[in-house]
Amino acid sequence: MEKLDIVLYPEQGLREVCTPVAEMNDDIDKLIDDMFYTMYDAPGIGLAAPQVAVQERLIVVDVSEKNNQPIALINPEIIQSSGHITWEEGCLSLPGIYAKVNRPSHILVRGMDRDGKPVEFEADELLAICIQHEIDHLNGKLFVDHLSGLKRTRALQKFRKLHQEQTQEH
Ligand code: K2U
Numbered sequence: 001m002e003k004l005d006i007v008l009y010p011e012q013g014l015r016e017v018c019t020p021v022a023e024m025n026d027d028i029d030k031l032i033d034d035m036f037y038t039m040y041d042a043p044g045i046g047l048a049a050p051q052v053a054v055q056e057r058l059i060v061v062d063v064s065e066k067n068n069q070p071i072a073l074i075n076p077e078i079i080q081s082s083g084h085i086t087w088e089e090g091c092l093s094l095p096g097i098y099a100k101v102n103r104p105s106h107i108l109v110r111g112m113d114r115d116g117k118p119v120e121f122e123a124d125e126l127l128a129i130c131i132q133h134e135i136d137h138l139n140g141k142l143f144v145d146h147l148s149g150l151k152r153t154r155a156l157q158k159f160r161k162l163h164q165e166q167t168q169e170h
């Protein structure tokens with residue numbers, strides 16, 4: 001297991017549409033282990049491959065209290081969505097920035113598991129939010145992109161200010 005570096009905004013890779021995983025192999029399997037390790041260490045409840053500089057369609061999530069319900073999804077797609085939910089989101093690639101985001105509260109998601117088997121399941125509430133947040137990453141989208149112009153501008157200005165101070169401190 002290896003802790004991977006998490007890519008920070010405005011790295012270009014966070015704005016790219018990621019490539020589908022062609023086939024399961026040992027490299028992807030190790031990457032999944034390293035992504036879970038990195039996510040739990042952050043700590044976080046989700047992580048997408050482009051956040052660790054891998055431009056492939058792979059996400060890991062675990063929204064359980066005890067960090068014991070890991071879900072790895074390869075080439076995930078949202079097949080159906082319904083309902084509405086507002087949640088104060090953050091992002092490991094935009095540390096220190098939080099904002100309320102509206103998303104569908106119920107989704108039907110399809111993909112492949114780490115054994116290469118097709119999976120399809122329904123998700124609600126926080127699991128639905130987390131999977132949507134991670135699939136956004138695979139499409140080069142960040143949670144701040146769901147905000148209105150002024151809120152988005154203010155959030156990114158705050159991030160730049162926070163981050164510039166850290167850069168200048170070193
Ligand atoms: O993709 C990421 O950056 C990890 C995100 C996932 C996420 C954000 C907002 C809402 C749901 C999932 C977070 O940084 S994980 C951090 C976190 C921890 C507890 C609750 C919400 C977010």
Ligand code: ZN
Binds near residue numbers: 090091093133137
């Ligand atoms: Zn994120």
